[in-house]
Amino acid sequence: MSDGLQGPAPEERPRPEGRRNSQGIRIDPEVEAEPEPRRTTITALVENEPGVLSEVSDLFSRRQYNIESLTVGTTQNPEWSRVTVVVEEPDPNIEQIEKQLDKVVPVIHTRELGSDAVSRELVLVKMDADEPERVHAITEMYDGTTLDAGPRSVTVELTGSEREIDDALDALRQFDIREIARTGKTALARGETKTSIAPDRLK
Structure with missing residues (x-):
């Protein structure tokens, strides 16, 4: 007569996968949330x-x-x-x-x-010239410059942070934007912090 239930030896038993959280509950690795971007x-x-x-x-x-x-x-x-x-x-x-x-x-x-880096980007915006005075007023409000003004179109330049550029574009969309050319961000570390460190052999 058997002394107990038969089963695999401890070393042969399948081991559960996944880590345990702070409460000791094991988390299935397939359903564990991915890190947020x-x-x-x-x-x-x-x-x-x-x-x-x-x-x-x-x-x-x-x-x-x-x-x-x-x-x-x-x-x-x-x-x-x-x-x-x-x-x-x-x-x-x-x-x-x-x-x-x-x-x-x-x-x-x-x-x-870091988030405190000094950053800027530039955008050129070409619009219909139906209301040139209003276009000029909004461009000046965002410290922009009118680069080209003709009977049918106006092209302006805006420079600022990403948020400032987004806000300016939102304000200008009422004028039927024809084309946008946006550079993307360029940045340097703030203050005395060096943005990049070059090896002595390259200095």
């Missing part, structure tokens, strides 16, 4: 040579990261360029973006900028 700005100092922007763009394309904008321009050193990327991704992906960018050979230094 957040919008942030990443800046990369790169060597100014042919193909660098293509390499950076290919990295984002291969990994299928969600890019909001990407800008590139020269710096105080003509041998360097600064790439500014705005992404919306969960924290683990943001960390991976920085690590992967650092592996690109022409990249000198990469970092995520």
Whole structure:
């Protein structure tokens, strides 16, 4: 007669998957919520040579990261360029973006900028010229400039933070906007903090 129920040995029993929360309840990894994405700005100092922007763009394309904008321009050193990327991704992906960018050979230094960074973008807006005086008044209200005014169209320039640009565009949409050209964000760290750090061999 058996002393008890027969079953697999302890080491043969299936182990439940998933971590336990603070109450000790095990969470199914398949239903555990994914980290929430957040919008942030990443800046990369790169060597100014042919193909660098293509390499950076290919990295984002291969990994299928969600890019909001990407800008590139020269710096105080003509041998360097600064790439500014705005992404919306969960924290683990943001960390991976920085690590992967650092592996690109022409990249000198990469970092995520804080929310207090000094940032600006520029937009050109072409509209119908039916009400040029009202267009001019709203453009001035947002510290913009009229670049071209003709009998049929008006083109203005606006510079500011992302929110300021969005607000200005909302105000101008009443004038039948024909075309918009928006640069995307460029940014530097605030105060004495260095935006990028170049190795001594490159200074």
